[in-house]
Amino acid sequence: MYFPYIRGRQYDLIALRELIKNNLVSDRIFPIIEPVRESSTLLNTVETFNQNNKKIGIVINPEVGEIQHNYEYTVSFVGDNIYPAIIVDNSAKETLDFLKERGWKENQIIAVLKKVDYVKDYDDIFGIEPPLYTLFNDERSIRRCVKHGKIILGDRFNKQERNADYEDIPDEIFSDDHLFYQEEGCEGFGDYSIVGYNYDESGFAPKAVAIHVVYFDDDKILRVHHFVSDNNFGIEDLAGKYYEAVSKLIDWYQNTYNGESTYGLSALINSYNDGVFPGLATVKKLSIMHHIELMDHYLKERS
């Protein structure tokens, strides 16, 4: 199974919602959402998963964003297909207590263990009754203590300071977790897609447009290609810069890419044909959708 780990930004959530609405993914995809603010988009995304009997995890104690201690809010989303997730940090114990008061058991909860500092907390809290799954950062000291329901969680996106910087390395490795997770005794693997782990809500006027598209190489390693605009000095003409970036995507798609067509990729290609700029948030949404749909195809083929 693939566990895309998504912070609750509006368009990132919409990516998940549209994957379900358009029937693009199977039960092999199990997203984990870390809510960062109260939002109606979060509500209708969760509702969409529920209505379609698709599973999803919601972090009750987010480590970033505006609602880090608002457990009442985050817990309001959990239910049949919606599993509570706990980030194992200083707030894990109280979060678990909070859930247990509401009738949740450890084996219905997903643990997220990102830092080696909290291995002891993980042992204390989940040592006796293990969680349903544990998403863990792939380090030796952490790996050792997770015994059941192991899901590797890695930050595979090599994030640059500025969009223009992606021009220096237009193509790089993204992940090979999908090739090795089983032989490492794991039930699945996850990552932060092409958004990356760092959470940054600061506004900015971008000077360059960068589109990140993942694809499998001949050895089935997942790579990412960065398509960057050319005129990156001022903040004007974002639409024109988008056109420069997506033109490169079209060229690559026609001459190099030999993977499946996905909804996200098709939508990006359509925008080129129509000469329309869908907005940076939508571009990110489509890239995330492409990534997840591609992983679903891959897992389906393997089984």
Added chain:
Amino acid sequence: MNSLFSINSVFTKDVINDLVLNKNNKSFDYAVNKYIRNPQDKTIKTILCELYSLMGDNYRNEYYYVNSLLNKLLDGIYSVNTCTALSQLRVADHIADLVTINGEGIVYEIKSNLDNLERLNDQLSDYYKVFSKVCVLSYEENRKSIEKRLKALGEMGNSVGIYILSEDGKIFSKKTSKKPESYNKNLDSYCMFKILRKKEYENILMNTYGHLPNVKPVFYFKECYKMFEKIPLLEAQSKVLEELKKRNKISKERFDVIPKEIKSIIYFSDKLRNSDNYMFMERKFGG
């Protein structure tokens, strides 16, 4: 100098917004408790007044300069009916502190004693790409250093105006002022075009040509620029100024009632400019 650093965050949109809405604001509370004696019995108006005076006496930051300048220009020399001021305007690769538009456009670059002059010449050269008159507003002790820097700009440097914010708050005194002269040799079509919002350049093109380009959205900006570029430089500048002048509209009545200490915060905020609720000024800090 740094001991008054916390005053910086008081005269900001965020604080004033919170005061208007009667919400708590940490930056405001911190500064009040630090610098004001017996704040509980004082009104917000009195407190802002005291903090502003404190700034004027001890810590003349950029806000103090901008606000002083705006008060003098729009409440004295010109009127808001015929003059528009813009702040933090991106011009080429730099950001102009204050620009006034009333028939002519004048840029004011502020150099308080918290700023250094390193980038001055680069900033001024960029402003001349769009505007014909540029000035530096600073303090008396800085004059010589500024004049020295300007020499490196040759004819352009000679055109730069110099104004001094005196101890007692005067700016346009004849004795200390050097008026800017027009300098047009750096005007750049693309820089002028980049300043405009979409509606603004569309207005200019409709006005000049009677039509807009008929192309797909991703090509629209470039095509609009191709049309704009054909307009002779000075004519283009005039049309740009006409559009900029429409920004930040406010009536004289509204403008006059804004307390002078927060004149520029209100004037430069679209949200605050359009509400005239100054009741919060009469509220006591203690509640």
